[in-house]
Amino acid sequence: MDNNGITLGYNANMTNIKNAVYPINGGKEMVVPVGHKILLSGDTHGDPRRFANQKVRVFCGDEYPSHAIILGDFGLIWSTLINDPYEKHWIKWLDEKPWITLATLGNHENYERIYQLPLVDLYGGKAYKVSDKVYILQHGHVFTIEGKKFFNFGGAVSIDKARRQNRVSWWEEENPTNADFYRGDESLRKVNYNVDYVISHTAPQKAIDYFQHKLPFGNLSKEDDMYYELKKQDPAVHMLSAFLENGLAFRKWYFGHFHITDSFEVEDRQYQVMYENFTTI
Ligand SMILES: [Fe+2]
Numbered sequence: 001m002d003n004n005g006i007t008l009g010y011n012a013n014m015t016n017i018k019n020a021v022y023p024i025n026g027g028k029e030m031v032v033p034v035g036h037k038i039l040l041s042g043d044t045h046g047d048p049r050r051f052a053n054q055k056v057r058v059f060c061g062d063e064y065p066s067h068a069i070i071l072g073d074f075g076l077i078w079s080t081l082i083n084d085p086y087e088k089h090w091i092k093w094l095d096e097k098p099w100i101t102l103a104t105l106g107n108h109e110n111y112e113r114i115y116q117l118p119l120v121d122l123y124g125g126k127a128y129k130v131s132d133k134v135y136i137l138q139h140g141h142v143f144t145i146e147g148k149k150f151f152n153f154g155g156a157v158s159i160d161k162a163r164r165q166n167r168v169s170w171w172e173e174e175n176p177t178n179a180d181f182y183r184g185d186e187s188l189r190k191v192n193y194n195v196d197y198v199i200s201h202t203a204p205q206k207a208i209d210y211f212q213h214k215l216p217f218g219n220l221s222k223e224d225d226m227y228y229e230l231k232k233q234d235p236a237v238h239m240l241s242a243f244l245e246n247g248l249a250f251r252k253w254y255f256g257h258f259h260i261t262d263s264f265e266v267e268d269r270q271y272q273v274m275y276e277n278f279t280t281i
Pocket residue numbers: 043045073106108257
């Protein structure tokens with residue numbers, strides 16, 4: 001069932017679903033094709049309801065995307081319980097979508113559980129398999145999706161970690177390691193540091209500097225100001241900046257984490273920071 005109580009007619013177990021069929025207007029069936037679009041959105045924090053079929057279909061112009069990418073803080077592997085009923089419900093809900101859901105790693109994730117999931121080959125890289133149609137992308141791989149190369153590098157510092165409990169609501173693995181960085185460097189060298197898109201949770205320093213100046217700090221409290229300062233002191237930011245300094249070329253860099261939405265250009269490079277909004281490639 002989607003959010004409108006419509007029973008979906010497609011077979012979610014088929015691996016190559018071309019069309020999703022669902023009844024509308026008193027039982028009349030409408031065929032919604034699955035196209036080649038890739039849908040992107042920001043942090044979901046364990047609540048994926050924005051991906052309701054109708055919302056996605058309308059946004060994508062009466063078709064479904066082949067893939068949906070969440071730019072970190074997916075948050076659906078979060079509980080310390082392996083069989084948490086809330087998580088099982090929503091993962092099944094995503095598993096029944098006609099598209100494949102991919103998530104980059106954020107800072108609000110249960111890394112202990114994620115790193116125990118099977119690490120599988122996916123689109124030229126590696127990903128943690130959550131279910132048949134939901135995958136969490138490992139840092140530092142170039143994934144080829146719909147013929148486009150995506151460099152993925154997640155992770156970020158939780159600025160609220162002082163209020164969180166170690167191994168219950170905060171995991172130090174939120175910081176990518178040197179091994180993650182070297183994996184990324186090796187993957188990028190294989191494609192001459194040239195990809196179509198970059199996906200990450202936080203952003204390189206130059207991008208953060210851009211919206212830090214753009215934000216109306218005069219209207220924000222000192223605490224908010226500190227919030228952006230803290231997000232700059234982040235190993236993931238330094239690693240992303242290093243890839244950029246190494247000459248990483250891309251058409252557009254998409255990221256989440258900051259809970260704001262904006263598209264902008266820095267030094268002739270295009271960036272988009274996303275939150276609850278959608279965009280397609
Ligand atoms: Fe977040």
